[in-house]
Amino acid sequence: xxxxxxxxDLWKRGWFRQLPPKMKxxxxxxxxxxxxxxxYEVDIDLMSFMVGQKITQDEIIxxxxxxxxxxxxxxxxxxHKFIKFQYGELNEKVKAHKSVLSLIEKxxxxxxxxxxxxxxxARVQDKDKDKDKDKxxxxxSKKEKKIETIPIKQLQEEFIEVDVSAEYKKFCDYCEAxxxxxxxxxxxxxxxxxxxxxPKTDKFKKKKQVQxxxxxxxxxxxxxxxxxxxxxxxxxxxxxxx
Numbered sequence: 001x002x003x004x005x006x007x008x009d010l011w012k013r014g015w016f017r018q019l020p021p022k023m024k025x026x027x028x029x030x031x032x033x034x035x036x037x038x039x040y041e042v043d044i045d046l047m048s049f050m051v052g053q054k055i056t057q058d059e060i061i062x063x064x065x066x067x068x069x070x071x072x073x074x075x076x077x078x079x080h081k082f083i084k085f086q087y088g089e090l091n092e093k094v095k096a097h098k099s100v101l102s103l104i105e106k107x108x109x110x111x112x113x114x115x116x117x118x119x120x121x122a123r124v125q126d127k128d129k130d131k132d133k134d135k136x137x138x139x140x141s142k143k144e145k146k147i148e149t150i151p152i153k154q155l156q157e158e159f160i161e162v163d164v165s166a167e168y169k170k171f172c173d174y175c176e177a178x179x180x181x182x183x184x185x186x187x188x189x190x191x192x193x194x195x196x197x198x199p200k201t202d203k204f205k206k207k208k209q210v211q212x213x214x215x216x217x218x219x220x221x222x223x224x225x226x227x228x229x230x231x232x233x234x235x236x237x238x239x240x241x242x
Contacts (some may be wrong), residue, residue, distance in 0.1 A: 003084055004032060011015050015066070023063040025051050030068070030079060037103040038082025040068075042075055071107045078109055159193045161200045167193060 010016055016024065029051060031036040048055040060068075068077045070227040083090065083100060090097045090104075092109075104111060154165040171192050174180065192198060 002036070007085065019063055020049065022053050022055070023059065025053075026055060026060060027064060027067070030064075030077070031082065034077075034079055034082060035103070036086075037100045038079040038086075039071070039103060039107065040077045040079065042077055069109075071109065076107070078107070083111055150189050155190070155193065162198055163192050163201050164193065167198060199215070 009015075016027065019027065026047065029047060030040055042057075044055055044057055067081070068079055070076075071078050083104075087097060087100065092098060092101055103109075110217055150168065152164055152168055168189070171189050175182075175185075
């Protein structure tokens with residue numbers, strides 16, 4: 001019957017104290033069911049049966065991920081601090097240590113890392129996240145390149161009533177914030193500039209007002225006749241007063 005040392009201050013350790021009750025039991029189960037090198041052959045169903053509650057691997061990784069590493073393609077777990085606590089410094093001249101060193105070599109375990117070994121499963125998840133980020137960056141880069149092909153200067157000559165540069169920035173922010181993608185960004189931006197809600201520049205508004213006033217005066221002059229000369233002059237005065 002194998003015997004193990006156990007830390008009498010375990011319940012005082014902050015990381016252990018903060019574990020859910022079920023995970024405390026799981027940890028005790030792990031340190032009493034791993035082999036003499038701190039390697040546990042994963043059997044979640046058996047663990048759940050022994051603990052008396054349903055246990056999942058995700059729960060263990062979430063709460064005990066800083067205490068264990070996945071080895072041997074996931075079929076085994078290694079408890080980081082087990083060897084140092086049970087044996088201190090390993091010595092190949094000590095008979096009891098030889099088989100431990102042999103297992104460490106077999107599973108290529110780095111016992112020099114005493115805390116927070118990254119779980120390979122979590123690392124795979126991180127890699128997947130990194131890939132997703134890279135894909136998003138690639139998509140964003142392609143979209144930016146498409147947007148950059150929009151001829152701002154040319155459009156400004158065409159849409160004189162709009163501040164095209166300012167609207168271009170708004171359009172880019174809108175696409176980014178809403179994840180908008182278009183087959184033809186140039187056409188989409190032209191529609192943006194044509195829309196009723198796109199603000200017109202003050203310079204353009206004043207120009208239109210001057211044109212409107214000129215048209216009104218021309219119309220008044222055309223409508224004028226000898227009999228209505230007084231009415232025409234009254235209208236002119238009224239317009240000037242505006």
